[in-house]
Amino acid sequence: MFIPIILGTAREGRQSEKAAQFVLEEVLKYGLESEILDVRDFRLPATDASKQSDVAKKLAEKITRADGLIVVSPEYNHGYPGELKMMLDMLYTEYAHKPLGICGVSMGGLGGVRMVEQLRQVATELHMVNIREAIYFSGIQNLFENGKIKDESFGGRVKTMLDELVWYANTLKQGIK
Ligand SMILES: Cc1cc2nc3c(=O)[nH]c(=O)nc-3n(C[C@H](O)[C@H](O)[C@H](O)COP(=O)(O)O)c2cc1C
Numbered sequence: 001m002f003i004p005i006i007l008g009t010a011r012e013g014r015q016s017e018k019a020a021q022f023v024l025e026e027v028l029k030y031g032l033e034s035e036i037l038d039v040r041d042f043r044l045p046a047t048d049a050s051k052q053s054d055v056a057k058k059l060a061e062k063i064t065r066a067d068g069l070i071v072v073s074p075e076y077n078h079g080y081p082g083e084l085k086m087m088l089d090m091l092y093t094e095y096a097h098k099p100l101g102i103c104g105v106s107m108g109g110l111g112g113v114r115m116v117e118q119l120r121q122v123a124t125e126l127h128m129v130n131i132r133e134a135i136y137f138s139g140i141q142n143l144f145e146n147g148k149i150k151d152e153s154f155g156g157r158v159k160t161m162l163d164e165l166v167w168y169a170n171t172l173k174q175g176i177k
Pocket residue numbers: 009011013014015016017074075076077078079105106107108110111112140141
């Protein structure tokens with residue numbers, strides 16, 4: 001089962017990369033196939049839903065193959081980063097009927113909860129199935145030491161999300177009407 005992870009910010013010095021890397025390791029440990037789809041590699045100068053660009057074709061190949069999706073993203077001014085939205089907007093039908101798990105990242109204590117809730121609205125329009133279990137990487141600047149997460153409970157949180165994600169991916173693939 002292929003569950004890629006979108007890293008939602010291209011910001012220089014982004015802390016969210018550490019969270020995305022941690023989630024990737026946990027997904028691989030769980031026994032799934034995965035890779036990080038970095039917004040830095042899927043950038044366009046303006047919104048383009050024509051699917052003609054090389055990056056859109058590359059993204060379409062990944063999302064079509066995916067059985068579900070995880071987004072790891074910071075919250076910027078109580079929303080999702082613009083580059084994440086532009087990346088998602090390149091495609092439409094490719095996302096349909098696939099489960100989505102969202103991981104928020106923030107310096108403060110809320111872990112990007114407002115970004116998570118806003119992204120759920122976008123996912124609904126993309127015909128994705130939102131997983132209830134989100135993960136909130138709060139206090140990100142102090143959460144990692146030498147690339148390792150200090151709070152080991154996050155491993156269990158990712159597992160709980162993956163249990164749901166995999167259940168929905170399998171169930172949705174059966175095409176239950
Ligand atoms: C433009 C901008 C807006 C931000 N807005 C918020 C916010 O609304 N809520 C929040 O908790 N943190 C906010 N932050 C701080 C992020 O939590 C912080 O940068 C954190 O390290 C995660 O983002 P990063 O991956 O860019 O490092 C903002 C940061 C930037 C650069």
